[in-house]
Amino acid sequence: MPVNLTLNGEARTFFGDLRTSLLDVLRQTFRLTGTKPVCGEGFCGACIVHIDGVAVPSCLRPIGLLEGACVTTIEGLAPLDAPNPLQLAFQDQDVVQCGMCFPGMVMALSKFLQTNSTPSRSEVKAAMIGNICRCTGYERIVDAVLSLQSGERAQ
Amino acid sequence: MTAEPRHPAVMDYPRRDARDKLQGRTRYAADLGGLETLHAVLVRAEVASAHILRVDVSRARAMPGVRAIATAGDGPGLHGIGIADQPLFADTVIRHYGEPIAAIAADTLAQAQAAAREVILETAPLPPVLTMAEALTQGARLIHPDWATYEVLKEGATRGGNIAWEARVQRGDTNAAFGRSDVVVVEGTYEVGRQSHVAFEPRAVVAAFEDGRYHIQTSTQAPWTVRAVTAKVLGIAPSMVRVTVPAVGGGFRLKFD
Numbered sequence: 001m002p003v004n005l006t007l008n009g010e011a012r013t014f015f016g017d018l019r020t021s022l023l024d025v026l027r028q029t030f031r032l033t034g035t036k037p038v039c040g041e042g043f044c045g046a047c048i049v050h051i052d053g054v055a056v057p058s059c060l061r062p063i064g065l066l067e068g069a070c071v072t073t074i075e076g077l078a079p080l081d082a083p084n085p086l087q088l089a090f091q092d093q094d095v096v097q098c099g100m101c102f103p104g105m106v107m108a109l110s111k112f113l114q115t116n117s118t119p120s121r122s123e124v125k126a127a128m129i130g131n132i133c134r135c136t137g138y139e140r141i142v143d144a145v146l147s148l149q150s151g152e153r154a155q
Numbered sequence: 156m157t158a159e160p161r162h163p164a165v166m167d168y169p170r171r172d173a174r175d176k177l178q179g180r181t182r183y184a185a186d187l188g189g190l191e192t193l194h195a196v197l198v199r200a201e202v203a204s205a206h207i208l209r210v211d212v213s214r215a216r217a218m219p220g221v222r223a224i225a226t227a228g229d230g231p232g233l234h235g236i237g238i239a240d241q242p243l244f245a246d247t248v249i250r251h252y253g254e255p256i257a258a259i260a261a262d263t264l265a266q267a268q269a270a271a272r273e274v275i276l277e278t279a280p281l282p283p284v285l286t287m288a289e290a291l292t293q294g295a296r297l298i299h300p301d302w303a304t305y306e307v308l309k310e311g312a313t314r315g316g317n318i319a320w321e322a323r324v325q326r327g328d329t330n331a332a333f334g335r336s337d338v339v340v341v342e343g344t345y346e347v348g349r350q351s352h353v354a355f356e357p358r359a360v361v362a363a364f365e366d367g368r369y370h371i372q373t374s375t376q377a378p379w380t381v382r383a384v385t386a387k388v389l390g391i392a393p394s395m396v397r398v399t400v401p402a403v404g405g406g407f408r409l410k411f412d
Binding site: 027028031032033034035036037038044046073074075077078080083087090091092094095096098099100101102103106132133134135 | 167169170172173174176177178179180181182183185186189190352353354355356402403404405406407
């Protein structure tokens, strides 16, 4: 049974095993490799995408449950020539190291900032609880997120 | 010539690769293989020490999607850093937990994993030597009884028995420093578990024979070692092996060998 979904604004159809994770479908079927496979168990955050406006780990979502869903991946988050402000802050403030966590980090935090555009430092840290950075660049990530607002609550 | 630079050196150039990494465009090693790429798993020893009585891969070879299986006979010889003491695959003896027994390539990872469960490995237990202290005791069982015949890849180290390579660091006059009246010497022994970095990107390699030579794309911090060992194992000139390193998703020294 095919699965029809909207992927980065385009209608796409998946034919195959309905138990396949969305992560594998993105990477193997559609070759969207920006979504990273790391733990495969929902702990690391590297594979976070937006499904119907919610940031979730794609490794835990079987494709069979996504008929009619609207999925946005890191490739579809913003135009190549116009990154969103969070991506620009990470770039301009030299936050990126090995980079493997950033697709998930950007997807999780960009959604978080839509719900809370003036977070405190501890709120940013709480929002990152599902995203591991093995280069341990957390503080710079938090600093960059906080730089997107006026400094009043940024402590 | 004047020694005065016209402009001060600028050391904070932006990372050339940051934009791609933030947009999901960066291709790490595991991102390179499309549907045309076979997937491989290693069958590893699940005991620390044993004689190998039988490795039978015939059932695994007949599993769906399996394209090739390599065992000790396919990669003979010993390799290593300093001393050539490591086989590619265990042949007659298992010397450590996790030692590779076979590699299986299949159309999908799941097929390779399913085939790995069909490999028959029969062993007879050998007493393990699990700690450095145990290995250094008088009369300890030799992990490598043939150590004296092994090829020395880098001369100069003391070796023998269970000591593959002994290195010492000597800096300054430690005895004199410890003998000073204003110095208190506190002695203790501290033991920590074995440490292994868990890079976000695990070990990954995509290999192909293309354009008349081998092309290995791998997440490594030591491409020259990969090239040299690959050439040695295959019995070919190093110039036949091209190693390229895509973006590395965390190395932390883990990917130095």
